[in-house]
Amino acid sequence: MPHTSAPNFPDSPTAHALPSYLQADHLGPWGIYLQQVDRVIPYLGPLARWAETLKRPKRALIVDVPIHLDNGTVAHFEGYRVQHNTSRGPGKGGVRFHQDVTLSEVMALSAWMSVKNAAVNVPFGGAKGGIRVNPKTLSLGELERMTRRYTSEIGIIIGPNKDIPAPDVNTNEQTMAWMMDTYSMNEGATSTGVVTGKPLDLGGSLGRREATGRGVFTVGAEAARHIGLDIASARVAVQGFGNVGGIAAKMFAQAGAKVVAVQDHGGTVMKESGLDVPALLSHVAHTGSVAGFTEAQALPDDAFWDVRCDILIPAALEQQITAANAHRIQARMVIEGANGPTTPEADDILQARNVLVLPDVIANAGGVTVSYFEWVQDFSSFFWSEDDINARLTRIMKEAFAAIWQVATDHQVTLRTATFIVGCTRILHSRELRGLYP
Numbered sequence: 444m445p446h447t448s449a450p451n452f453p454d455s456p457t458a459h460a461l462p463s464y465l466q467a468d469h470l471g472p473w474g475i476y477l478q479q480v481d482r483v484i485p486y487l488g489p490l491a492r493w494a495e496t497l498k499r500p501k502r503a504l505i506v507d508v509p510i511h512l513d514n515g516t517v518a519h520f521e522g523y524r525v526q527h528n529t530s531r532g533p534g535k536g537g538v539r540f541h542q543d544v545t546l547s548e549v550m551a552l553s554a555w556m557s558v559k560n561a562a563v564n565v566p567f568g569g570a571k572g573g574i575r576v577n578p579k580t581l582s583l584g585e586l587e588r589m590t591r592r593y594t595s596e597i598g599i600i601i602g603p604n605k606d607i608p609a610p611d612v613n614t615n616e617q618t619m620a621w622m623m624d625t626y627s628m629n630e631g632a633t634s635t636g637v638v639t640g641k642p643l644d645l646g647g648s649l650g651r652r653e654a655t656g657r658g659v660f661t662v663g664a665e666a667a668r669h670i671g672l673d674i675a676s677a678r679v680a681v682q683g684f685g686n687v688g689g690i691a692a693k694m695f696a697q698a699g700a701k702v703v704a705v706q707d708h709g710g711t712v713m714k715e716s717g718l719d720v721p722a723l724l725s726h727v728a729h730t731g732s733v734a735g736f737t738e739a740q741a742l743p744d745d746a747f748w749d750v751r752c753d754i755l756i757p758a759a760l761e762q763q764i765t766a767a768n769a770h771r772i773q774a775r776m777v778i779e780g781a782n783g784p785t786t787p788e789a790d791d792i793l794q795a796r797n798v799l800v801l802p803d804v805i806a807n808a809g810g811v812t813v814s815y816f817e818w819v820q821d822f823s824s825f826f827w828s829e830d831d832i833n834a835r836l837t838r839i840m841k842e843a844f845a846a847i848w849q850v851a852t853d854h855q856v857t858l859r860t861a862t863f864i865v866g867c868t869r870i871l872h873s874r875e876l877r878g879l880y881p
């Protein structure tokens with residue numbers, strides 16, 4: 444797993460140069476995002492004059508989150524909420540709890556949300572939040588106090604019409620219930636629409652939990668059709684076996700594919716004839732990791748990149764596929780369930796080797812698409828059936844993917860650049876229509 448660098452803090456900004464913390468610092472996540480933006484600028488036509496807006500987050504808040512630990516001492520955690528762009532609507536994006544979270548990472552994740560939300564044409568800008576903490580070291584009570592204090596601290600910039608958080612790495616429905624309750628207590632009125640990914644009994648949506656994995660499968664199946672790859676006989680390798688990788692693996696297995704290798708934070712398992720995915724999911728539910736699953740062979744973690752497969756699904760953290768391992772990847776297609784798993788150098792290597800990369804900004808957009816449905820349902824207090832939700836999700840993902848495929852074909856660019864062309868054009872068109880205030 445990557446170790447991201449510590450954030451650089453702002454110098455005094457000069458009139459034209461980007462302040463240092465916004466510049467491409469070696470290969471941090473924000474630097475990677477900036478390189479991706481630079482690749483799209485030549486395709487933006489006259490809107491390119493607004494492109495600088497993509498290179499600066501609209502608003503970034505750093506908060507101190509002090510809590511009482513169970514042992515009576517006080518601990519301080521650093522929290523962030525970044526609103527990258529709100530030209531198309533309120534900020535939208537998850538909150539992650541992870542020991543490697545940095546400002547640079549949250550800025551990049553918020554920017555990828557802007558592009559993703561525009562690519563699937565949901566009426567949101569992009570935002571992201573996080574706390575630099577290893578949540579596995581906290582008791583349930585400590586986790587609740589930290590979540591509530593963080594929510595209260597970012598309460599000045601979130602709200603159902605301002606910025607709507609959701610789950611991400613190491614956060615879940617319970618986290619969202621605490622966030623919704625804390626915000627509602629501070630407002631003096633129950634406000635279900637302030638977060639999405641909530642439990643069903645608190646205004647959550649059917650199908651939200653599975654939505655990201657379902658979207659990964661949907662675009663994967665569409666792309667497979669385009670390149671003549673038969674899902675029913677495909678070999679799949681998955682990194683990350685949580686809400687995204689676990690569900691995607693299950694759906695590929697249900698479609699007949701063989702899930703031959705799975706890696707998570709605890710280890711790597713492999714089975715040539717195909718893993719029993721439901722059995723592996725229940726092993727992870729009991730033990731917390733794929734390690735020790737007896738119906739498979741254990742692999743050294745680094746050997747994961749050499750596994751013979753047709754489809755590779757990175758569904759964990761950023762910067763997993765790099766110049767150091769991209770040439771080893773055997774797959775014909777990489778589907779980015781995670782945000783930012785492939786560096787620009789690795790993108791170039793994979794393109795040269797004719798490996799198709801379905802980028803995060805479309806491949807994992809199913810989650811936020813159903814978040815949009817949840818937000819709409821909360822506003823109207825009218826809840827849809829699961830069939831309705833899945834049908835609408837599938838339609839949006841297929842149509843968005845088809846449009847992106849067309850742009851990639853027309854301009855002879857990668858699917859990542861094509862998705863950025865579609866997303867950034869929509870963002871900057873809204874920017875231009877709204878104009879500058881004052």
Ligand code: GLU
Nearest residue numbers: 536537609611810811814
């Ligand atoms: N954290 C998810 C993502 O990266 C979902 C965000 C949301 O639903 O707002 O897309």
